Amino acid sequence: MFQPPTFTRGSIGSPAEATVITTVLTRGPISRVDIARMTGLSQAAVTKAARPFIDAGYIEELPNRERTAGAGRPASPLAFRADREFFVGIKITSDELIGVVTDLRAQILHSRHRTLGSHVFDHVAAQIVDLVGELLGHDPAYRERTHCMGVALSGDVDRASGTVRYSPFIGWKDVELAAHLTRATGLITTLENDVKALTVAEQWFGEGVDTATFALVTVGAGIGCGLVVGGQVVGGAYGVAGEIGHVPVADGGPPCHCGGRGCVEAIASTEAIVAASRRAAGRENLTMDDAVALARGGHEGVREVFSRAGHAIGLGLAAMVNLVGPERVVVSGEGVANYDLFEEQIRQTFVAQAFAAAAKCPLSIRPLPFEAWARGAAAVAVQTLFTL
Amino acid sequence: MFQPPTFTRGSIGSPAEATVITTVLTRGPISRVDIARMTGLSQAAVTKAARPFIDAGYIEELPNRERTAGAGRPASPLAFRADREFFVGIKITSDELIGVVTDLRAQILHSRHRTLGSHVFDHVAAQIVDLVGELLGHDPAYRERTHCMGVALSGDVDRASGTVRYSPFIGWKDVELAAHLTRATGLITTLENDVKALTVAEQWFGEGVDTATFALVTVGAGIGCGLVVGGQVVGGAYGVAGEIGHVPVADGGPPCHCGGRGCVEAIASTEAIVAASRRAAGRENLTMDDAVALARGGHEGVREVFSRAGHAIGLGLAAMVNLVGPERVVVSGEGVANYDLFEEQIRQTFVAQAFAAAAKCPLSIRPLPFEAWARGAAAVAVQTLFTL
DNA sequence: ATCATTAATTAATTGTGTCAAGAATTGAAT
C-alpha cells in the first residue's frame, strides 16, 4: 500500500494503485466509475486503491457541482491536490543551470537560472546543490513538502543507476551524479536524458496523455526526438535512440559533427542555419537573430536557407513516422518561436514523403520556453514517485 | 489453467503459464530452476504452471544426461514435444499461395505452392481452403493434430479482428478473411501482415529470442521492416510502421510509386535495380538474373547500380537504427541470395552514418527462402495459441 | 412518498503466486 512518509522509489503498493494515481494525475478530476471504465479495473478496486492517497492528502474528493446526467447518485470526482508535494527540476546546459520548482502536475511555480563557470564535476555539483537551496528557500512550503528532484542533461544517461555514461558537451564519463546529489541535497534524485525527460512530461501532462505511441521532436541547437512506443519511452541499445538529427536525408550533403554526411542536424540546427545564412548574406559575424530578420525582410538567399532547413526536418519527420508510426508528433524546441519561417516547408515535405495514411499523422508545432527542459526533469521525478 | 481440448485463443490460464510455456518453447530444454531464475517466478510457480502442459503432452521431462555440476539433485529439463501439434502457415503473394505445415517450433515439415489465377476473394479463399486440405492430407497425423492456421499477406492487416483493411497488391479492402477461413477450414485462423509475421518468427524462434528490441529488414520486391520494441511488435497508427522502404534517403532522387521521391525502395527494390540496370546496360528486356550476371562479370555500370542500392539500404538502416536503437538487425529477403553484390556497401554506409555507439549494432545479413514467409504465418498461429 | 438510476462501499470469494518446509537425487567426506 502507498506509504507517503517513506518517499523511496516504490512507495506504490500495487498495480491498481499505480493505475489509479496516474489516471487521476493525468486525466484531471474524474469519478471512480470513470476510472474503472477507463482502466478496466472494478469499481471496488478503484475505491480501495484511491483510499491511501486520499488519506495521505494527495487526492481529494470534489463536491460534485455538474449536474449532468438525469437520475442517479452524483459522482464525487477525485482530484489531485497539486500543492500537496513539490518537485525540483534541474536542466544542465553547456553554459548554465536552469532550475524550477513545480507542483505535482509539473506546473512551474518558480524558476531560477545560474551561469556555469566550469564543467568540472565538483563545481557543477556544488552549483546544483546551491541552486536547489535557493529554489527551496523561496517559500517555506517548498522546503517542507519537497522530497524528489529530477536532473536532465543531454547525452547517454542511465536512469536506473543514476549515472552519466557519456555526455560530450560537458565532457563527463561514468559519473554517478544522482547518488551524489541525493546525499548532498537530501532529495531523492532521478537522472535522465534531457529529451527523454521532456518526452515524459509530454506523455504525462501534455499531448501524449491519451496516446500509446507518439513522438516529441526538439529543434534548436541540436535536433532530437523522444519516442514513446506502447506506453514506454524507447531507450535504445548502445545509448542511442530517437536520433532524428542524425538521420541522413541529403545524400552527399554537408558533413555533420557526428562524422556522417547530410544529417538533418547538419542542415537544420541553429548552428547550421547561421553558418549557411552567413554564406548566403556574405556577412561573417551574422547571428541567428540577424538571419531571422533578413529572412523576414525578404532576403531570398536566407529565406532559401530556412526553407532547406524545413525541408530537411520534414524529411526526418517522414522517416521517423514511416518507421515508428506514432499517433501524433509534437515539434518543439528553443528556436520554434521563429519557426514560422519554415513550418510551412516542414508540413509540405512531411506530407509528400509520409507513406500512405501516415500523412494524416497530426504535427503540433509549438515553441518551447527554456524552462520546459527543467520542467521535464521535474516530471521525471513525479513519475518516479508514482511508478511501481 | 491451460485447457488443451478447447483450442480457442486464451487457453492459457495465467501469466505464469504463458511465461513458462514460452520460455520452454524458445529456450529449448531447460530446467525448472533455470526458468525460475530467468523469469523471476518462484520455483513453486514454475512447477505448478508446467504441470498442465506436461499432462497435455506439450512438454516432456527429459532424463538428465549431462552431468554438469558437482553435487545436488540433477535437473530434469523440460522440453517441448514439437510434434504434439502442427500448424498451417499460408502466405499470399500476387501470383501464388505458399503453404506449409510446421511443428510447434515453426519448423517446416511440408510445403506446397499453388499459382493464383485471380484476385477475386471467393477464388482466393477457395484456393486456400483447398491448399489446406492438400497440406493436411499429406499425413494423417497432420489432420489429427492441427487446430490453428496463420495467414500472412502484405498490406494493412488488423490481426485482432482478422480483417484485411487494405492490401493494394491484391486489391482488397475491409475483407474479413480470418473469420471466413475459420469457418471453411475448421482451423482457428489468425491473420497478420507478412513482415510482422516474419518478425514474430524471428522473435520467437530466431535471432530475436534474447533481445527486447530488434529489427528485421526484408529486401526484395519491396523493402520492409518489422520492429520489436520492448518485446512488442510495433503496430503503428494509421496502419503504417516499419516502412523503411519509404524512408527518403536521396533528396530529389527518383520518384517512388508511393508518391515520394528518393525512397529506399525507389533505388534498391528488385524492380528499381532491374530498371536501372537496363539503362546502364542499354538492354530493354534485361532481367534480374541478367543484371546479377553482368555485375558479377564486372560490368561497371551495373556494378554501380548495385552499389547505389546497397548505399540506399545502408542509409535506411542507419536512419532506422539511429531512431529506434535496436540491439541487433537481421537483413533478409528473397534477393539476399545474390546480395554479396552489395553487402559490403550496406555495411560501409551503415557504419558511416550510424550515430556514435549505434554503429556497433550487429547486422546479420542472410538469405530467406520463399517458404519462410509462410513459416512466419505459422509462427503467428503458434503465438496465438500460447499467448494470454 | 416511492421508484428508478447511478455511484460508491463492503463483504465474500476466487485464484495466483510466494514462502517455508520437506522429499528426491546425486557427489564428497568420513
Add this chain to the structure above:
DNA sequence: ATTCAATTCTTGACACAATTAATTAATGAT
C-alpha cells in the same frame, strides 16, 4: 557403508490482490 552437503523439485499453508455480488448512498422523475 554412512553421513553430510548441495541442488532440484514438490507440497501445502498463506498472503494478497482483484472480482463479484450485495448493500448503502444520493439524486431525479412520477
